[in-house]
Amino acid sequence: MVDVPRLLVAAPASGQGKTTISVGLMAALRATGRTVGAAKVGPDYIDPGYHALATGRPSRNLDAVLTSPGLIGPLLRRAAEVPTPADVTVVEGVMGLFDGRLGTDGFGSSGWVAAHTRTPVLLVVDISHLANTVGPLVSGLAAADPGVQVAGVILNKAGSSRHADEARRAVERTGIPVVGVIPRDVGLHVPSRHLGLVPVDEHDRAAAALHTVAGVVADHVDLDLVLTLAGTAPELGCPAWDPATAVGSAGAARSTSGAPVVAVSGGRVFTFRYPETAELLRAAGCRVEFFDPVTDQALPAGTSALYLGGGFPEVHAAALSHNRSLRSQIRAAVDAGMPTVAECAGLLYLADTLDGRPMTGALAATGAMHPRLVLGYRDARLATDSVLGPAGTTVTGHEFHRTRVTPSAGTDPAWLLSYDGSPAAPDGFATDPAGVGRASLVASYLHVAWAGHAHLATSFADAARDFAGTEVPVPMAAAEPPAPLDPAVADPLHHHGDEEVADDLVDLAVNVRVATPPAWLAARLREGVGQLAAYPDVHAARWAIAQRHGVDEHRVLLTAGADEAFTLIARSGLTTRPAVVHPQFTEPEAALRRAGHTVERIMLRADDDFTLTDETLSCATQSTADLIVVGNPTNPTGVLHPRAALERLTGPDRLLVVDEAFLDAVPGERESFLRGTQRDDVIVVRSLTKTWGLAGLRIGYVIAAPLVVDRLRAAQQHWPVSTLAAEAVLAVCTGPARAEAGRAAAQQLVQRDHLARRLDAIGVLAIPGAAPFVLARPGAGVRELLRDNGFAVRRCDTFPGLDASWVRIAARDLVTTDALVTSLQSVLRPAEEAAHV
Structure with missing residues (x-):
């Protein structure tokens, strides 16, 4: 049997940095050209997603409670050998080193797994609040169980070199080597979702974050020593877990030709499933096909059974709801008796509604968020005969959710659950809608690791085989009259995106992040x-803005949003012959017209992607305008103009007003006039409402020559900026806030690029840009049809230079974008088909 070099990364408690350092080790070792296996102690789904991203192969859960003690070694060996033998395998622990299932004195803990598989432990200790004390802490953990070998220590979050040296000496006095010291660093920065990390499939910047943390680990951890310690692990002494062996001779006898198709939910919403589930179904003679309930408008061809796993559908309820064709098909399939297993997220997806959003309606129940988290192992027994086996079949499962499902009609329970010695209680739903004599639908919050209960896979595969060939009625979409076009806007220059939104629409019209x-x-x-x-006293806030941009305080004027700035410019006597570069945010021209000015329009062309061409710049320089307004990046086109091009719009006796309201959404704020030498002939207008969700507070500022600022202040009413707005300025100008804004800008760029690529893939023109929105041209009338499908996008016929064929779409999370594009495809397809008739 081949040796399995391995280490288990553990910690004294949760929150010490296990996941960050485990994933960083995996990625850093892989970057050296080695093949890295991965595993996770406990029932967690999310961390293994990061493991898979770091290693390029599946991560295995080592959970003796969900499976059995006898499977831990075989599953660890499978992690090390499938799909190819690994040079080293990194196992991430759970909670504290000796924390297992409550009431079992640590059974199933990281320490238990380490002792059971004789895997050396690499202990991660957060030293941000201790130094010399780390020595006794490590010594105590190392001596707590003679079967657990603490082979090395990584000190995390060292505040300085002196701090690191003190802690290192304390550990080395125990005789255990310090493998590395990690300084305080953002590392793998991922937001929390209920508990733990956001699933990797949802996290737009996961790859970039992984690259960062891998670099930190490579720079501060002795990878050669890590490999040496991993190589001290003794032989596992067991074969790898094998799905064909698990399902037995009955599975091997089944032919794969004409295998029934089991459709498994996937995509960015349904990320919770153990890899062994699909492997067991394949071994039992099924063909497993994955589908995305957000983007796929139909189930895979020939589907004979459904497995709907876990995830966070409550976060993306709107996106799931808008895929009406798939929702209808799944309900029809379930009603026809298609074998269906739904766990947690799958249960919510099958309900009538989730937080008020229509779901498939296959279950007479409603789902909603709840303030209390439900978390823990459950001993479960099937309450009735079903596609998972006969009544009385027992398993151990796990619950992890912050939603509740309320049945609206009486149904049989799927399971009888108990935990910590409690009496068994009914849970979930088991239904037989087609009257086949056993429940064809089993839906509950219970997650089950099928690796420990292979009989579930064989029973489900048999049910899929029995159903294969059954005709499922195709739901017919109700005929709907085409949506009437919205009436023309009375005053296009005063139309804003917030007028497009409604409570029942997904808001892609307003650009607040x-x-x-x-x-x-x-x-x-x-x-x-x-x-x-x-x-209000805004002196401190004004000084904070000046420090933020490295300008003199006398160049700064706080305003009630960018809108007030344009009103002040129009009323202050700075111009008598203004011009506006269009397409552009309409408020500058509206403010100038309200002040009695005649406004010249400098028009950019769609054929040039609305960029400032040499021809346009030449015409603009010949203009008699004494003030020109331009956006950068421009709203609604999203185009980021080079600063050098904008400087050509300046001239003798002319002011250039640059609306940089969205420039803080551009990574590095490149092309900004607030970088480098300040020009006295340029007025920069900024807004803080978009990035920080402060549209209701109204806060912006102007940076210009002191004489210009004085003119603008003279036109301003008393106390235009409130106390809370000034407080917001102080808050968002701090170093941590600026770092957060930088991360947000990088994320928004990923979201924007994803939206542009998806639009391009379906043949919709998207203007190249850098703003957190996209100007697209799907055609006249499409915006109204999207409203019928539940999406609000910004109409563009109110912008000079654009017509009703254009829409502006805010870039949101990738799931929402995918749902929009799915809806857009359904809207465009009838038009394309009609064009070919």
Whole structure:
């Protein structure tokens, strides 16, 4: 039997950095050209997603409670040998080193797995709040169980070299080597979702974050020593787990020709499933096909059974809801008796509604978010005969959810659950809609690791085989009259994106990045409420903006959003012959017209992707305008103009106003006039409302020559900027806030590029740009049809230079974008078909 070099990364407690360092080790070792296996102690689905990204191969869960003690070694060997033998295998632990199932004195813990498989432990210790004390801590953990070998230590979050040296000496006095010291670093920065990490398939910047943390680990950890320690692991002494062996001779006897198709939910929403589930179904004679409930409008051809796994559908309920054709097909399939197993997210997807959004309606129940997290192992027994086996079949499962499902009609339960000695209680749904004599649908919150219960796979495969060939009625879409075009807007220059949205629509019309300010910013604003008795004092906020951009404080004027800035420019006597470069945000021209000015329009052309060509610049320089307004990146085109091109719009006795309201969404704020030498003939307008979710607070600023600022201030009313707005400025100008804004800009760029690529793939013109939105041209009337499908996008016939064939689409998370494109395809297809008739 081939040796399995391996290490188990553990910690004294949760939150010490196990996942960051485990994933970083995997990626860093792989970057050296080695093949790396991965495994995870416990039932977690999310961390293994990052393992797979780091190693390029499946990660295996080592959970003695969900499977059995006898399967831990075989599953570990499978992680090390499939699809190819690994040079080293990294196992990520769970919680603290000796924390297992409650009431079992550590059974199934990281320490238990390490002792059971004789895997050396690499201990990660967060030393941000200790130094010399780390020595006794490590010594105590190393001596706690003679079967657990603590082979090395990684010190995490060292504050300085002196701090690191003190902690290193303390550990080395125990005789255990320090393998590396990680300084305080953002590392693998991923947001939390209920508990733990966001699934890797949902995280737009996962690959970039992985590259960062791999570099940190490679720079600060002795990888050669890691490999040496892994090589000290003794032989596992067991064969690898094998799905064909698990299903037995009955599975081997089944022919793969004409194998029934089991459709398994996947994509960015349904990310929770153990790899052994699909492997067992294949071994039992099935063909497994994955589908995405957000983007696929039909089940895979020939589907004979459905497996709907876990995930976070409550986060993407709108995206799931808008795929009406697939929802209808799945309901028809379930009603026809198609064998269906739904776990957690799958249960919610089969309900009538989820947080008020229509789902498939295959179950008479409603789902909704709940403030309490349900988490823990469950002993389960099938309550009735079903596609998973006869009544009384027992398994051990796991629950992890923060939603509740309320049945709207009486149904049989799927399982009888108990835990910690509690009496068995009914749970889930088991239905027989086609009257076949056993439940064809089993839906509950229970996650089951089929590796420990292979009989579930063989029973489900038999049910799929029995159903194969059954005709499923194709649901007919109700005929709907074409949506009438919206009436013309009375005053196009005063039309804004918020007028497009409604409670029942997915908002892709308004370009505010987040629905609510970040928690830390909201807390800061709540604290500021105590200052409301006094009149606003904006001096500190103005100084913070000046420091933020490295300009003199006298160049800064705070305003009630960018809109007020344009009103001040129009009323301050700075211009008598203004011009606006269009297409452009309409408020500057509207403000100039309200002030009685005649406005010249400098038009950019679609044929040039709305860029400033030499021809356009030549015409603009010959204009008699004494003030020209241009956006950068321009709203609604998203085009980021080179600063050098914009400088050609300046001239003797002419001011250039650059609307940079969206430039903080451009990584590095390149092409900004606030970088480098400040020009006295340029007025820069900025907004803080978009990035920080502060549209209701109205906060922006102008940076210009002191004399210009004085003219603008003279036209401004008293106290235009509120106390809370000034407090928001102070909050978002801090170093951590600026770092967060930088990460947000990088994420928005990924989202924008994804939207542009998806539009291009279906033949919809998308203008190249850098803003957190895309100007697209799907055709006249499409916007109205998208509203019928539940999506609000910004109409563009109110922008000078555009017509009703254009729409502006805000870039959101990738799941929402995929749902929009699926809807857009369904809208465009009838038009294409009609064109060919």
